[in-house]
Amino acid sequence: MAFDSARQRRIMGHFATGVTVVTTGGPAGPHGLTANSVASLSLDPPLVLVAVDKRAHSMDFLQANRCFAVNILTREQEDVSRRFATPGPKDFEGLSLLPGVTGAPILADSLAFLDCRVHEILPGGDHLIFVGEIVGGEYHGGEPLLYYAGKYRRMLDPG
Numbered sequence: 238m239a240f241d242s243a244r245q246r247r248i249m250g251h252f253a254t255g256v257t258v259v260t261t262g263g264p265a266g267p268h269g270l271t272a273n274s275v276a277s278l279s280l281d282p283p284l285v286l287v288a289v290d291k292r293a294h295s296m297d298f299l300q301a302n303r304c305f306a307v308n309i310l311t312r313e314q315e316d317v318s319r320r321f322a323t324p325g326p327k328d329f330e331g332l333s334l335l336p337g338v339t340g341a342p343i344l345a346d347s348l349a350f351l352d353c354r355v356h357e358i359l360p361g362g363d364h365l366i367f368v369g370e371i372v373g374g375e376y377h378g379g380e381p382l383l384y385y386a387g388k389y390r391r392m393l394d395p396g
């Protein structure tokens with residue numbers, strides 16, 4: 238019998254993460270989603286991955302544009318996270334954007350970003366795993382936005 242999904246959510250919800258907005262741009266137009274299933278995958282070659290729900294509107298945009306930027310959010314960007322966690326067309330209004338070399342819009346106020354070309358799309362159950370080849374990136378600094386047990390959190394000891 239398959240492991241209970243509510244239990245999986247509850248357990249994995251206690252894996253504290255940062256929060257990113259994965260943006261894409263190109264022939265299909267700009268789009269994005271809030272994502273925490275992001276991981277650094279390989280250093281040589283430089284690869285990063287994000288798992289995207291097959292039902293997400295972002296799916297078509299990512300597949301058509303073949304690029305994405307991983308924008309790591311600061312504690313001041315909880316509203317941005319909420320904006321990109323709402324399904325459907327995304328409102329980029331009022332956000333400071335920089336053009337990535339891949340065509341993905343970069344959130345200038347993020348803590349750090351990676352600009353990626355889609356290297357591979359792998360199956361992952363009800364998600365697809367987008368493996369990105371990192372072609373650019375920068376650390377801007379700031380305090381991270383965290384997510385734990387279904388709530389946004391801030392670091393007690395940001396260092």
Ligand SMILES: Cc1cc2nc3c(=O)[nH]c(=O)nc-3n(C[C@H](O)[C@H](O)[C@H](O)COP(=O)(O)O)c2cc1C
Nearest residue numbers: 270271272273274289290293294295322323324325
């Ligand atoms: C903290 C947080 C992390 C999330 N992580 C992911 C993720 O890794 N993959 C995913 O597909 N959805 C994730 N979501 C849900 C999407 O952001 C949400 O479904 C969004 O509405 C998708 O937008 P779209 O349908 O326009 O693509 C996350 C939501 C939150 C609040």
